[in-house]
Amino acid sequence: xGIDMKxxxxxxxxxxxxxxxxxxxxxxxxxxxxxxIDEHKTVRTTVGVFDVSHMGEVFVRGKEALQFVQxxxxxxxxxxxxxxxxxxxxxxxxxxxxxxxxxxxISDEEYLLVVNASNKDKDFQWMxxxxxxxxxxxxESDEYSLLAVQGPxxxxxxxxxxxxxxxxxxxxxxxxTKVADxxxxxxxxxxxxxxxxxxxxxxDESIAEKVWNTxxxxxxxxxxxxxxxxxRDSLRLEMGYCLYGNDIDQSTxxxxxxxxxxxxxKKGEFIGRDALLKVKEEGIKRKLVPITTDxxxxxxHGYEITLNxxxxxxxxxxxxxxxxxxxxxxxxxxxxxxxxxxxxxFMIREKEIPAVIVKLPFVVK
Amino acid sequence: MIPNELxxxxxxxxxxxxxxxxxxxxxxxxxxxxxxxxxxDIAEDLAxxxxxxxxxxxxxVKTVSDLYAPCDGKVIxxxxxxxDDPQKINSDPYGEGWLIKIELTDxxxxxxxxxxxxxxxxxGE
Numbered sequence: 001x002g003i004d005m006k007x008x009x010x011x012x013x014x015x016x017x018x019x020x021x022x023x024x025x026x027x028x029x030x031x032x033x034x035x036x037i038d039e040h041k042t043v044r045t046t047v048g049v050f051d052v053s054h055m056g057e058v059f060v061r062g063k064e065a066l067q068f069v070q071x072x073x074x075x076x077x078x079x080x081x082x083x084x085x086x087x088x089x090x091x092x093x094x095x096x097x098x099x100x101x102x103x104x105x106i107s108d109e110e111y112l113l114v115v116n117a118s119n120k121d122k123d124f125q126w127m128x129x130x131x132x133x134x135x136x137x138x139x140e141s142d143e144y145s146l147l148a149v150q151g152p153x154x155x156x157x158x159x160x161x162x163x164x165x166x167x168x169x170x171x172x173x174x175x176x177t178k179v180a181d182x183x184x185x186x187x188x189x190x191x192x193x194x195x196x197x198x199x200x201x202x203x204d205e206s207i208a209e210k211v212w213n214t215x216x217x218x219x220x221x222x223x224x225x226x227x228x229x230x231x232r233d234s235l236r237l238e239m240g241y242c243l244y245g246n247d248i249d250q251s252t253x254x255x256x257x258x259x260x261x262x263x264x265x266k267k268g269e270f271i272g273r274d275a276l277l278k279v280k281e282e283g284i285k286r287k288l289v290p291i292t293t294d295x296x297x298x299x300x301h302g303y304e305i306t307l308n309x310x311x312x313x314x315x316x317x318x319x320x321x322x323x324x325x326x327x328x329x330x331x332x333x334x335x336x337x338x339x340x341x342x343x344x345x346f347m348i349r350e351k352e353i354p355a356v357i358v359k360l361p362f363v364v365k
Numbered sequence: 366m367i368p369n370e371l372x373x374x375x376x377x378x379x380x381x382x383x384x385x386x387x388x389x390x391x392x393x394x395x396x397x398x399x400x401x402x403x404x405x406d407i408a409e410d411l412a413x414x415x416x417x418x419x420x421x422x423x424x425x426v427k428t429v430s431d432l433y434a435p436c437d438g439k440v441i442x443x444x445x446x447x448x449d450d451p452q453k454i455n456s457d458p459y460g461e462g463w464l465i466k467i468e469l470t471d472x473x474x475x476x477x478x479x480x481x482x483x484x485x486x487x488x489g490e
Binding site for chain 2 (some may be wrong): 031035036234
């Protein structure tokens with residue numbers, strides 16, 4: 001175990017709940033409490049709670065906050081109004097992806113960028129290096145705890161512990177309010193495909209435990225459960241959401257990753273735009289596609305995708321869907337073959353397993 | 366949970382011997398480390414196993430693991446009920462989660478396996 005592994009402010013709570021702890025992105029994080037499949041089903045049917053405090057929170061403050069965000073991200077932050085959230089990406093000059101992220105518009109002069117734990121130091125350096133604007137950047141990752149309360153009962157749970165009416169808080173909107181008597185950013189976002197909220201708040205272990213306990217007391221009538229990173233991964237994969245390091249990275253561009261919808265080439269200048277315009281003009285060479293099979297097989301990251309004995313791509317994420325009870329995967333496939341309905345093969349331990357390209361999401365909500 | 370009457374491999378399989386037949390499975394420790402088992406891949410027509418060689422694989426949500434034979438033997442039965450309910454390996458690793466039944470061809474190989482104490486030491490308990 002690495003001696004430099006960080007702990008979130010919920011570490012002792014996780015141990016109390018019997019979590020299996022793993023090293024992830026420099027943190028000791030709960031991968032599961034009881035069973036990944038049970039936790040997955042909890043989020044799809046009732047409500048589960050994830051500690052995702054390892055995520056990075058960078059605040060952009062200053063007169064040219066919008067200009068900075070527009071320069072560094074691919075989506076059009078100019079469309080945001082106060083209280084709105086946007087899924088976006090940061091690219092290198094060559095169009096490769098630095099990270100995917102959420103952009104929160106707090107005010108004209110303040111934005112919050114929420115980035116992946118595994119990338120946060122790299123991202124912050126990248127932001128500082130590319131800051132030619134009248135803004136200051138603040139990495140407040142260590143100060144913020146982040147809980148994701150996800151599942152069909154999530155609204156009822158949160159409504160019980162805040163006086164703010166949240167019924168009309170729409171998807172990808174947020175509020176600054178008190179929940180469990182603690183000031184926080186209450187955001188209707190998540191990585192599961194379910195109704196859910198993400199709670200960003202500051203404070204020490206005692207504040208963190210107070211929020212956790214209040215959420216669990218409110219959720220008791222709905223059989224609320226703690227849910228780990230294992231279920232978080234299978235939940236996001238059922239929806240086809242990309243995971244940085246698996247499905248997207250420095251060697252992939254957003255257009256081939258199916259993230260054209262967050263790549264606004266017409267919004268004006270941003271880092272990577274020229275390269276991406278060229279990709280668009282020439283056409284992508286490969287495409288990230290959802291693939292499934294009726295065979296009993298487990299496609300995993302890195303496995304080859306073949307057709308007629310030839311390699312045509314690689315699996316980037318795979319699991320067995322706890323809801324469909326069948327294997328699901330994302331993988332890059334050469335453009336010519338990347339069509340819905342096409343049959344391909346997973347290469348699993350030197351055996352070709354017939355599979356078919358489908359469309360997202362795997363699990364329709 | 367390490368039953369005294371079983372023999373163990375260092376790869377976390379157990380064998381329960383009765384005369385010259387043996388039942389083979391994976392240990393409670395192994396199922397805990399693997400997490401939820403989703404598939405067990407053992408050829409239905411598996412006829413023979415050889416000590417130390419892989420006779421199948423077990424796919425869990427987090428990882429895939431080979432199954433190693435504790436000794437030589439002729440396969441009498443494969444637990445086909447695992448196809449529909451692989452999580453029996455999680456819920457009852459020493460009972461309903463058994464993998465294969467064999468006829469031992471060389472019972473002296475059993476002396477090379479770990480007893481419960483030895484296995485306990487192996488997994489650091």
